[in-house]
Amino acid sequence: MCGIVGLFLKNPKLEPELGAMLAQMLDVMCDRGPDSAGFAVYGSGTPGLVKLTLRGPAGTDFAKIGTAIGHPVMPRDTHAVLSVSASEEAGVRAALARIAPEVRVVGTGSRMELYKEVGLPADVARRFGLEGMSGTHAIGHTRMATESAVTTDGAHPFSTGPDQCLVHNGSLSNHAGVRRQLAREGVRVNTENDSEVAAAYLTYRIAQGDTLGEALTHSLDDLDGFYTFVVGTESGFGVLRDPIACKPAVMAETDDYVAFGSEYRALAGLPGISSARLFEPEPAKVYFWDRAA
Incomplete structure (x- = not known):
């Protein structure tokens, strides 16, 4: 149910x-x-930009991750939203996998933000x-x-x-x-x-x-x-x-x-x-x- x-x-x-x-x-x-x-x-949404909703373990330093990949990140508890140009998306995903393998992309799109947790x-x-x-x-x-x-x-x-x-x-x-x-x-x-x-x-x-x-x-x-x-x-x-x-x-x-x-x-x-x-x-x-x- x-x-x-x-x-x-x-x-x-x-x-x-x-x-x-x-x-x-x-x-x-x-x-x-x-x-x-x-x-x-x-x-x-912003024309030409893609939103990536990220999820990490509790305490993830999303600001540090954003600095490392060169894009600002808007944190919301265990999630964060990162906006990049469509042409940069593949490279940013690869950088995330290398810099912060514990962080997952749970949603992507021009307008959608997605959040979920236990509780x-x-x-x-x-x-x-x-x-x-x-x-x-x-x-x-x-x-x-x-x-x-x-x-x-x-x-x-x-x-x-x-x-x-x-x-x-x-x-x-x-x-x-x-x-x-x-x-x-x-x-x-x-x-x-x-x-x-x-x-x-x-x-x-x-x-x-x-x-x-x-x-x-x-x-x-x-x-x-x-x-x-x-x-x-x-x-x-x-x-x-x-x-x-x-x-x-x-x-x-x-x-x-x-x-x-x-x-x-x-x-x-x-x-x-x-x-x-x-x-x-x-x-x-x-x-x-x-x-x-």
Whole structure:
């Protein structure tokens, strides 16, 4: 049992409140997943620059690392964000691997920042300052580990492509087989978590030319199990439930936002919720909201 939340803002006036709204939603989902939590926020970006979200052990001196590689780093607890030009990304990654092999790149993209840690979701949100973050959309996850250890590596979201991440509630029965298939195609999955397999599968399909909607549709044939996926991209977020749809899910839509929660109580504190259109996502139907639409 895990908790998923997602928020896509239609009204730009709400963008400074995005983090505070998502933090409240994550807090409500604490009892669905008290082991660890994480979130991805799509904030402002700078043309030509790529954001690398880094994660290191407690006490990592990110300022020293930034000095060593010649780029300033913005630390947030055990994570940090490093912005570089697209042409420099490969070289910076190589320098990081050499200078600070204990530091991992957990997310990359023009707008996405991704944070996750072990602990109560409300505490994780406070550690990273989620309440003060702004942006257009965000997704989050509270985890109750059932099939792998309680570790930061096992926490969601999982990001396997630029500005793309996934959170998942459920279990995939054929993830080992899909992992082997992806490995044969040169796609590496770093953790034992089946959710990372799902994220890597979608990234692979998109690399082959699928849109996100097409990749999610193909996953209905290729990924077995019971699941709800919420996927973030640079321009929006998507939702998919398996054909049985045994995992709880509810959505709310107003003129100002679209919100997703594993339970209605995650949405109950949102502004205007009393007049929102509430609905349960249908089984095996792809939903997507795009800020460019």
